[in-house]
Amino acid sequence: MGAGKTTLLNRVLNNRDGRRVAVIVNDMSEVNIDADLVRADTELSRTDETLVEMSNGCICCTLRDDLLDEVRRLATERRFDYLLIESTGISEPLPVAATFDFRDEFGDSLSDVARLDTMVTVVDAANLLNDYASHDFLRDRGETMGDEDERTLVHLLTDQIEFADVVILNKVAAAGPDKVDSARKIIRSLNADAEIIETNHSAVAADKILDTGLFDFYQAHEHPMWAKELYGFADHVPETEEYGVASYVYRARQPFIPERIQEVLNGDLPGVIRAKGHFWLATRPEWVAEFSLAGALSSVKPIGTWWANVPQERWPQHVLESDYIKQHWSEPWGDRRQELVFIGAGIDWAALRSTLDGCLVPAALAAGPEALPLDLPDPFPGWRQVENAA
Known part of the structure; x- marks a missing residue:
């Protein structure tokens, strides 16, 4: 069972408050299971919405060129108000965000046609404590970006939480009060700024993650709690x-x-x-x-x-x-x-x-x-x- 990011995506798509939404789903497997789930649970209008599948790679590396092309195409069509990108669960957020500032050989950039609005991370409250204490490498969990991927589960969790604007703490009922309390402490120890939303079954209002205006590429580097403490950022308020x-x-x-x-x-x-x-x-x-x-x-x-x-x-x-x-x-x-x-x-x-x-x-x-x-x-x-x- 995952943390609930695909469930969140489906809920947002079913409660869009009139927004016209395009979706890019990215998955490491040859068969894009996440995209199938989105199709199964969500009505995607042929005229108002589109689903672009990007399989067999990750947004921040092998599919960067494809992502540039797809986002530029969707923006040019001017049929959509918002684009949701569901990145693979093992991708690092900084390279994904950097894709929007990246300029290709022709001098084109996604920032010319789109604005990165919110970085959202979904966390499993029931498993965060155990996962954060784990010594596992990603390959031990059967998920890597290739034979040379030596990342650990803890480092991936840390990167994703530290860079987020919004952290969805999901499955709080299943986790129970003690695990939820531990999860809160872990999240806030990693990220001093992120809005923490506690929920079950990824039940989050669309306006909590759409059109928030929270993302700032340069301030994102200041989210980590350690950076605020070590470098003394003036706006830091102890939690x-x-x-x-x-x-x-x-x-x-x-x-x-x-x-x-x-x-x-x-x-x-x-x-x-x-x-x-x-x-x-x-x-x-x-x-x-x-x-x-x-x-x-x-x-x-x-x-x-x-x-x-x-x-x-x-x-x-x-x-x-x-x-x-x-x-x-x-x-x-x-x-x-x-x-x-x-x-x-x-x-x-x-x-x-x-x-x-x-x-x-x-x-x-x-x-x-x-x-x-x-x-x-x-x-x-x-x-x-x-x-x-x-």
């Missing part, structure tokens, strides 16, 4: 009182002791639902490392080098970039810093902050870059510059 979700940002300048911070980041973090940020190690003063945790899965990877490790003559000359470096510069470490955000319910922040403080190299042992204890045991895997990697 602690409404959802029982709290967020905390850890900041420090001293480097981490590799063994200690690895043990903490890989260990139990009670109450933490989402965590993200960057940090640096005493043994690798040139590297910016990124930590990301969603559900039961966490990762650490290098994402670049600190400007403090780059000769000043190679620094950017653009005023905005120069100001950014100055804003984050503090002697003796330059722009090197620890910035990690932890979001969840029931986090003992005082204890977690104390634990993280205990991972820092004491100032007495590392007063500056020239005095770093580079010989500390370092259990992290080797990192190499991309251009030097085999």
Whole structure:
């Protein structure tokens, strides 16, 4: 049983409030089951509506050209007020949205003829808690975009919820109060802005997802709760009182002791639902490392080098970039810093902050870059510059 996105589509089509609606249904299978369900449950007028099936691929990659052609054709006909695109359940929302800003070799873009209005994600309240705690890869669930698809279920769920304007929390009656409460906390920990609509059988009024004007490509990058906390967006209002979700940002300048911070980041973090940020190690003063945790899965990877490790003559000359470096510069470490955000319910922040403080190299042992204890045991895997990697 799915989360209910096809049921939602059928309900909207049957309660359109006079809108003329075109539908694009996308499915990874050779036989487009979702499109068959839409046909079975919905009357699609030959004159007022149309159903375009796009099978055997995903909207954001192999079918991008087809999507461009179909949306442009439907817009040119001027017979429709609204276009619903049901993307495959395993597609990532950012590439789908980017399709509307993409310009082809002739300079044509969907944004010339259509406006992306609302990104909607449907979540199964009964299964979200278990799915979010899963270690499964998509291939373990029998759904991938090809042999090289190494994505996990948790990362897909996180991407889809973090990017949504509206999250339909479906099957709340079947889930029960405890699972619904957990699902609310997960959703709000991932996305600070999305409207959460709780429902059964995808019973949602059409005006909740049509003509909302909610989508903004640039603001969509600010939806994730971790981004608001880490970068301090001014319009962010904490959701602690409404959802029982709290967020905390850890900041420090001293480097981490590799063994200690690895043990903490890989260990139990009670109450933490989402965590993200960057940090640096005493043994690798040139590297910016990124930590990301969603559900039961966490990762650490290098994402670049600190400007403090780059000769000043190679620094950017653009005023905005120069100001950014100055804003984050503090002697003796330059722009090197620890910035990690932890979001969840029931986090003992005082204890977690104390634990993280205990991972820092004491100032007495590392007063500056020239005095770093580079010989500390370092259990992290080797990192190499991309251009030097085999």
